[in-house]
Amino acid sequence: MIAETIKKRAKILSGKEVAEAIKGKVAEEVRNLPFRPCLAAVRVGEDAASKVYVSNKVRTSEELGLISEHRHLPAETTQEELLNLVQELNRRDDVDGILVQLPLPKQINEKEILETINPEKDVDGFHPVNVGRLASGQNALVPCTPAGVIEILRYYDIEIAEKHAVIVGRSNIVGKPMAMLLLRENATVTICHSRTKNLAEITSQADILVAAIGRAGFIGGEHIKQGAVVIDVGINNFSDKDLAREFFDESEIEKRLKTIEKRGFTLVGDVNPKEAMEKAGAFTPVPGGVGLLTVAMLMKNTVEAAKMRRLKEN
Ligand code: NDP
Numbered sequence: 001m002i003a004e005t006i007k008k009r010a011k012i013l014s015g016k017e018v019a020e021a022i023k024g025k026v027a028e029e030v031r032n033l034p035f036r037p038c039l040a041a042v043r044v045g046e047d048a049a050s051k052v053y054v055s056n057k058v059r060t061s062e063e064l065g066l067i068s069e070h071r072h073l074p075a076e077t078t079q080e081e082l083l084n085l086v087q088e089l090n091r092r093d094d095v096d097g098i099l100v101q102l103p104l105p106k107q108i109n110e111k112e113i114l115e116t117i118n119p120e121k122d123v124d125g126f127h128p129v130n131v132g133r134l135a136s137g138q139n140a141l142v143p144c145t146p147a148g149v150i151e152i153l154r155y156y157d158i159e160i161a162e163k164h165a166v167i168v169g170r171s172n173i174v175g176k177p178m179a180m181l182l183l184r185e186n187a188t189v190t191i192c193h194s195r196t197k198n199l200a201e202i203t204s205q206a207d208i209l210v211a212a213i214g215r216a217g218f219i220g221g222e223h224i225k226q227g228a229v230v231i232d233v234g235i236n237n238f239s240d241k242d243l244a245r246e247f248f249d250e251s252e253i254e255k256r257l258k259t260i261e262k263r264g265f266t267l268v269g270d271v272n273p274k275e276a277m278e279k280a281g282a283f284t285p286v287p288g289g290v291g292l293l294t295v296a297m298l299m300k301n302t303v304e305a306a307k308m309r310r311l312k313e314n
Pocket of ligand 1: 145169171172174175192194195196199212214215233234270290291292294
């Protein structure tokens with residue numbers, strides 16, 4: 001008898017499916033509200049990526065029945081002008097969510113702008129009041145990307161309580177709030193960063209491993225426990241075809257090489273997908289994973305903010 005070895009491959013956790021489900025719920029909630037929530041998106045200057053992100057957010061708001069207001073200011077906008085706009089949006093009763101797209105031009109003090117946004121309208125969850133509320137276990141508007149990760153885990157019925165979750169990355173927008181949210185769900189949480197020693201030793205103990213580093217394919221098989229749930233938050237461009245062969249298996253490589261030919265680059269997360277597919281139990285792909293949740297969660301936060309402020313819910 002010929003012994004057959006069947007290689008197990010990780011289950012793909014589809015961000016698209018989860019994002020569609022969330023957007024469907026948001027649209028239904030909006031239909032049932034006595035008013036239409038309004039998201040104001042502020043963009044300063046001509047950063048190409050910011051333009052794409054904001055138009056995506058505006059389009060999604062409209063698709064779900066929210067009102068969206070896009071305010072685009074020139075690159076030479078002063079601190080005072082931007083502060084005035086934020087204060088005007090704070091005062092307006094019809095505006096429920098304020099989003100200031102980052103990065104801002106050099107002359108602008110980002111921290112002061114973000115701290116001027118009324119915490120009740122802070123749909124990105126970056127204001128220190130919301131950060132503090134989350135850290136102290138109170139109801140808060142929570143940053144969209146880590147909140148999206150929790151939604152993926154919930155959607156696929158992945159247990160969080162009592163599991164060991166390891167996060168690589170400690171930024172204010174992903175790593176730290178991710179840790180708070182996993183803690184709130186009763187995971188045992190470890191945070192790693194660039195000064196962590198013996199990274200693979202720690203990450204390979206994780207039942208749930210979240211990578212938010214910003215380095216293409218950095219997390220390899222040696223970092224992953226057999227059967228772990230691996231969540232890849234990273235989004236990195238690269239164009240090296242040899243690297244593509246290290247990252248993608250035969251089911252994917254031809255498509256990726258064509259994308260590099262056509263667009264000049266392809267996307268990969270912070271996890272080596274080929275190795276994750278062989279070692280993990282479940283894995284979020286890039287593209288098609290966590291990235292798609294961010295806008296959906298922004299819509300959800302806008303409706304939450306509107307309900308909390310206008311209906312005094314929660
Ligand atoms: P930051 O650059 O702000 O933070 C990166 C973190 O990774 C830091 O805490 C850093 O440690 C840590 N790090 C860097 N190198 C290493 C290393 N060699 N070993 C261990 N840790 C390391 O990035 P962000 O958190 O903003 O973003 C992370 C990734 O997620 C990026 O790829 C970004 O594009 C993506 N992203 C995706 C979003 C989405 O919508 N899906 C939204 C936001 C981000 P230290 O603090 O010590 O410097």
